[in-house]
Amino acid sequence: MNNFTKFELSMIDKGWKATHKNKKIDKGKLKKIRVCAYLRKSQEDIKDNSLKLQLDEINKFIESINIIHKDEFKFYYEEEDIYQEDNVSGMQGRARPEFDKMLNNIEENPGYYGVCLVYKLDRFSRKLEDTLSFISLLSKKNCVLKALDFEDNGDPSSALLRG
Numbered sequence: 001m002n003n004f005t006k007f008e009l010s011m012i013d014k015g016w017k018a019t020h021k022n023k024k025i026d027k028g029k030l031k032k033i034r035v036c037a038y039l040r041k042s043q044e045d046i047k048d049n050s051l052k053l054q055l056d057e058i059n060k061f062i063e064s065i066n067i068i069h070k071d072e073f074k075f076y077y078e079e080e081d082i083y084q085e086d087n088v089s090g091m092q093g094r095a096r097p098e099f100d101k102m103l104n105n106i107e108e109n110p111g112y113y114g115v116c117l118v119y120k121l122d123r124f125s126r127k128l129e130d131t132l133s134f135i136s137l138l139s140k141k142n143c144v145l146k147a148l149d150f151e152d153n154g155d156p157s158s159a160l161l162r163g
Contacts, residue, residue: 015142019111033114090126
């Protein structure tokens with residue numbers, strides 16, 4: 001099971017601090033980070049990308065990171081924070097109802113979600129241009145995109161997606 005990279009953790013922490021800058025914060029208290037999850041299955045997908053499998057993997061990831069970061073962060077989501085679409089192509093950009101709803105919530109409530117989780121990066125978007133645009137939008141709203149299949153290994157493509 002993977003973890004957040006140092007870069008992702010620094011962005012999550014920075015976003016949390018920006019969101020809570022006017023609030024009194026107890027030192028040593030856990031930083032609660034609300035996450036949203038985007039699940040998408042297209043017509044061509046078989047069991048490998050079922051919505052249930054995607055949510056199960058996201059839940060395992062959250063359990064794992066809550067153990068790893070138990071002294072600093074608590075990651076959680078509510079039922080309404082799960083955005084899912086069945087038989088929808090990732091080539092449609094924002095023309096996906098649940099995807100658009102999620103992005104609207106992020107745009108209208110900066111910092112509400114600290115992390116957007118997806119099972120695989122191609123569930124989020126199938127076009128590189130759209131992916132980069134959406135990552136930029138999330139970043140401006142203090143939200144980090146975490147694809148469970150993306151490992152930042154320091155190569156140029158990682159730097160491109162990270163930047």
